[in-house]
Amino acid sequence: MLGRPKTAAQYVELVDQALFEIEDLRAAAEYDMESMGAATDFLEDLERDVRKLRASMADGSYRFDKEDLSFARMAEHQDERILPFRRLLLKINETHIKGLETEDE
Numbered sequence: 001m002l003g004r005p006k007t008a009a010q011y012v013e014l015v016d017q018a019l020f021e022i023e024d025l026r027a028a029a030e031y032d033m034e035s036m037g038a039a040t041d042f043l044e045d046l047e048r049d050v051r052k053l054r055a056s057m058a059d060g061s062y063r064f065d066k067e068d069l070s071f072a073r074m075a076e077h078q079d080e081r082i083l084p085f086r087r088l089l090l091k092i093n094e095t096h097i098k099g100l101e102t103e104d105e
Helices: 008-033 033-059 072-075 086-098
Strands: none
Touching: 008 033, 008 072, 033 072, 033 086, 072 086
């Protein structure tokens, strides 16, 4: 996906995908601590923050904002070998700031 999601459902799908990727990365890190162990340094906070975001979407309290999501700075500074879904997290943050993609873009 190049652009931002066009619908709220697509946006929720991105967040759900991130949660799946977090679980997958946790399993990989536990299996191969030598090469993936660095991921455990941020995984707990990342999972908490993404779950909080997803919960706000589910309960209707979520609002787009001009401020970065709590995990954005961490994601920006991680190597993709440690955080293979880094771009997905940055796309979620971009959508949070800019809103859903419109036909005008």
